[in-house]
Amino acid sequence: MAPLSAAAAEPSSPRSIDVLHYEARLRPDIPARRLDGRVRIDFRVLAPARTLQFDAGELAVTRVRLGEAALPFERTGHVLRVHVPESLRPGSRGQLAVDYAGTPRYGLEFHPERDEVYTIFSTSQWLVCVDAPDERATLTLSLELPAGLRSAGNGRLVSVRAGEGGRSLHRWRLVEPMPSYVYGFAAARYAAASERVDGIGLHYLAIERSPDELRRVFGDTARMLRFFGMRAGRRYRGDYTQALVASTVGQELAGLSLLSEEYGRRVLDDPTAQALIAHEAAHQWWGNRVTCRDWGHFWLNEGMATFMAAAWIEQRFGPQAYRAQVERWHERLQALRSKGADHALVYAQWTSPSGDDRAVVYQKGAYVLHLLREQLGEEAFWRGVRTYSRAHDGRSVTTADFRAAMETTSGQDLGPFFREWVEGPPLPAAARR
Incomplete structure (x- = not known):
């Protein structure tokens, strides 16, 4: 469930700009497994900069403009660096236009036998963007698709109209700022x-x-x-x-x-x-609206979603179904410990995560939330979840934010619990269930 894209593995660092809006127009060629695109990036300057940095996956960037002026740029790995003619002033706003093309090896799935195309995790493999969880922006996405295809996208479908060459232009608009890793679309004869x-x-x-x-x-x-x-x-x-x-x-x-x-x-x-x-x-x-600040706190996305899915199963099918989920988490955690692969939930660096690393943030993360629920009791636990979710709605968070909300609402010092289960070294295999 939702493995992290390799393009967004590094912790966030201070940026010189804040992206406000992406306006992208994409033309996927499903039989050729190819993509042509253009994106206009509206941004506000946060700090003086002569170079602006974006994530561009393996896309071939052909032109970058600021207004009508063409700008020099260079590539280093998956990073696109755009050189601006003079230092941009903090508080000012600008708009870059980036033309690109590519045959993505991942990030965009083409299935010609089904006449289908859809995104899968790595946004920067199909959209030049700032691919970081703490960078939120709105999005307008236009898709040039073969006639007869139905599309799904972010936000609201604004229009479908005839385009060039017998294609249709599908226009989607997301008006609530979201991190770019949750941008995406699908299209086929659904x-x-x-x-x-x-x-x-x-x-x-x-x-x-x-x-x-x-x-x-x-x-x-x-x-x-x-x-x-x-x-x-x-x-x-x-x-x-x-x-x-x-x-x-x-x-x-x-x-x-x-x-x-x-x-x-x-x-x-x-x-x-x-x-x-x-x-x-x-x-x-938990992930889209309340988002981990960087991937070191990824368990706040995935552990929470895994736990909340089990809470729904409990609501729908009863406590025994919930306990079955908890037992599976515990068995996975014990397997991690038996092979020495257990880890604190907070990672200093989340780079090239293994299957065991993912099990830590998903299954162990969910199990830790279950233990916290048992320690605090139903009323205090769920009140804490609501306080945390409402206080950080539309924001990026760290584990300290979650702990603070749970302590405030429960009136308990959760330092020992978090040191034992979240932040500290793994416990021996005989740890409590």
Whole structure:
């Protein structure tokens, strides 16, 4: 579920600009597995700079302009450095236009046999951007697609109109600032089902499933969103789309989740197999709205979403189903310890994480939240989660922010708990369950 992109592995560092808005126009060529794009980047200057730095994956950048002036640029690995003619003044604003193309090896999945294209994790492999979790911006995304394809994207579908060469232009607009790693889209000849519940437009897409089957796969989505909104103290806003694509382990995006066709079949066979649907829905709060400041605190995204998915399972299917989830987390943690792979939840550096590292932030992170729930009790724990989620809505957070919220609402000193389970060295294998 939602492995971290390699392009965004380093901790955040002070930046000279704050990106305000991306306006991107993309033309994916599905049979050729190729992408042509242009992005206009609106930014505000934070500190004097002669060079602006962006993440560009393996994209081939062909031109950069500031206004009408062409600017020199250079590439170092996945980093694009743009040289501006004079130092930009703090507080001033500017707009860069970047033209690029590429045949992404990852980050953008092409399936010509299904006439399908969709993003997968590494935003900078299809969009020149600042690919860091603490950088938020709004987005306008225009997709030039073959006629007859249906698209899913971030925010609201503004229009679909005829384009050049028998293609259609799909325009999406995200008006709430979000980190770029949750930007994305999917397009294919999808079947669709929609409904409106609690003022939320819910949209379900797949190639291999009928509208009736889609309603069965995602039939609990509205109740999930209502449950998570109650736990966060913030109702879900906007529309929410869930698409079954050719192959993915599951990915959360802003207002959109992508899951695999195989997983959809599994839910049809076993309607209780909802953990992944719930995990990605939970990210709409914990990950998208409340985001780890850097990847060293990644457990605040993934441990929380894993735990909240189990909390939904408990709500929907009862305490025994929840305990089964907890037991699996504990077994995974014991396996990590038996091989000496346990680790503090807070990483000094999150670079090229292993499967064991991911198990730490996902399963151990969720298990630690379960233990904290047991220590604080139901009322204090959930009050703390609401306080944390509301206080940091639309912001980037560290583990210290989470601890402070839980201490404030519970009235307890959680230093010993956090030193033992979150920040400190791993415990011996005989640690308590």
